[in-house]
Amino acid sequence: MPPNTAPVLVAGAGPTGLAAALLLARRGVAVRIVDKALLPTRHSKALAVNPRTQELLEDTGVTARMLAEGWTVLGLTLHRPSHDDVAVPLSPLLDTHRSLVSLPQARTEALLAEALHALGVEVERGVKLDALEQGDDGVSASLVHADGSIEQVRAPLLYGADGAHSTVRQALGLAFPGDELPEPWQLWDLRLATPLDPDRVHLMLLPDGFLFVLRVHGDLWRVMGNGAHPLDALPPGTVCGEVEWQSHFHIAHRVAERAGVGRVLLGGDAAHIHSPLGARGMNLGIEDAYVFADCAADALGGHLSRLASYAQLRHPVHRRVVRRIAALTRLMHGHPAALRELRDELVPRLMHFGPARRQFFRVAGGLDHPVRTRG
Numbered sequence: 001m002p003p004n005t006a007p008v009l010v011a012g013a014g015p016t017g018l019a020a021a022l023l024l025a026r027r028g029v030a031v032r033i034v035d036k037a038l039l040p041t042r043h044s045k046a047l048a049v050n051p052r053t054q055e056l057l058e059d060t061g062v063t064a065r066m067l068a069e070g071w072t073v074l075g076l077t078l079h080r081p082s083h084d085d086v087a088v089p090l091s092p093l094l095d096t097h098r099s100l101v102s103l104p105q106a107r108t109e110a111l112l113a114e115a116l117h118a119l120g121v122e123v124e125r126g127v128k129l130d131a132l133e134q135g136d137d138g139v140s141a142s143l144v145h146a147d148g149s150i151e152q153v154r155a156p157l158l159y160g161a162d163g164a165h166s167t168v169r170q171a172l173g174l175a176f177p178g179d180e181l182p183e184p185w186q187l188w189d190l191r192l193a194t195p196l197d198p199d200r201v202h203l204m205l206l207p208d209g210f211l212f213v214l215r216v217h218g219d220l221w222r223v224m225g226n227g228a229h230p231l232d233a234l235p236p237g238t239v240c241g242e243v244e245w246q247s248h249f250h251i252a253h254r255v256a257e258r259a260g261v262g263r264v265l266l267g268g269d270a271a272h273i274h275s276p277l278g279a280r281g282m283n284l285g286i287e288d289a290y291v292f293a294d295c296a297a298d299a300l301g302g303h304l305s306r307l308a309s310y311a312q313l314r315h316p317v318h319r320r321v322v323r324r325i326a327a328l329t330r331l332m333h334g335h336p337a338a339l340r341e342l343r344d345e346l347v348p349r350l351m352h353f354g355p356a357r358r359q360f361f362r363v364a365g366g367l368d369h370p371v372r373t374r375g
């Protein structure tokens with residue numbers, strides 16, 4: 001094989017692409033992973049590493065490092081104006097000894113990249129996948145390097161893990177149907193002095209939406225919510241300090257019409273996006289990567305039908321998970337007013353009701369379906 005070629009080309013070195021490259025490299029499959037960004041992300045983005053991810057990455061040694069660096073979320077507290085709080089335990093989650101672990105996404109990515117480096121694979125940064133074409137026996141791709149040079153490569157398989165605006169998905173001509181909540185949501189990572197329990201995730205039901213509060217580490221907290229002044233909804237006695245990161249985003253729920261075509265497969269945000277409520281985005285992408293590694297290794301071993309099985313296995317999972325998260329988000333959003341009344345009545349009751357609470361935690365834990373690598 002000429003230098004700089006490998007049987008699998010991964011576009012995108014976010015958590016999905018890194019996990020796919022790592023899991024393939026561990027099986028002895030040569031992999032090339034490129035990312036258009038010159039540097040890895042510095043932002044905390046996804047904070048919750050769920051039990052499913054911990055299980056899937058256990059053998060790589062990354063889980064042990066995540067557990068050592070992050071902190072274990074012990075419970076969820078629901079806050080409502082003029083009502084008592086509802087506090088439920090989270091740890092251990094359901095029928096597993098694992099719980100949610102809070103760790104900034106930048107650290108999760110760094111740990112995955114370090115494990116990949118230990119296997120001799122480096123992320124090629126400043127390299128953008130620009131165009132692709134596939135034939136019966138492989139995929140041809142144009143890679144644009146940071147200095148403007150263009151490299152043509154050919155690989156038997158391409159994994160599009162290039163995020164929500166995926167070039168790969170667009171090159172395949174796949175639609176990304178779904179919808180979007182109209183208003184912007186705001187996010188802060190900021191220092192707080194607060195009476196909130198630092199070991200729990202906090203959800204505050206507000207008249208025009210909700211506020212999500214989770215500690216990143218130390219006295220640095222993530223606060224995310226909608227409305228004009230979300231920080232004003234923090235409980236009395238809270239003092240806001242230095243802001244480390246502030247951003248805003250729109251909540252959309254979309255699933256690509258297929259999880260791949262032929263020798264080009266899609267994973268992570270390239271294939272599905274949804275609200276951060278439920279903490280599934282990064283985790284579902286890592287699950288995609290796990291299934292991809294298994295299918296791709298078999299396909300390279302001669303079982304080409306395994307490529308089609310990836311798309312067949314993952315698409316229904318994407319649809320189900322996004323549907324669930326969208327329903328949960330609409331309920332918590334509480335618009336229109338009739339839904340808000342239902343939310344304010346129903347949600348606290350559900351938190352007390354064993355089977356409903358169990359289902360909620362199964363969703364948050366990524367345990368609402370088995371991870372199948374075969375049809």
Ligand SMILES: Cc1cc2nc3c(=O)[nH]c(=O)nc-3n(C[C@H](O)[C@H](O)[C@H](O)COP(=O)(O)OP(=O)(O)OC[C@H]3O[C@@H](n4cnc5c(N)ncnc54)[C@H](O)[C@@H]3O)c2cc1C
Pocket residue numbers: 011012013014015016017034035036037045046047048105127128129130161162163164166167168187249267268269270276278279280281282283284285
């Ligand atoms: C504020 C916020 C909070 C979140 N909270 C959570 C949470 O608690 N739990 C959770 O599970 N998820 C959460 N998410 C979602 C999570 O961050 C994403 O789902 C996750 O980053 C998706 O990973 P990915 O690898 O699929 O895509 P990305 O992380 O978007 O990575 C894609 C990579 O591809 C690269 N790229 C793009 N185009 C190209 C190209 N043409 N060629 C080469 N490289 C390319 C990009 O530079 C990028 O590095 C949150 C997201 C946000 C914004």
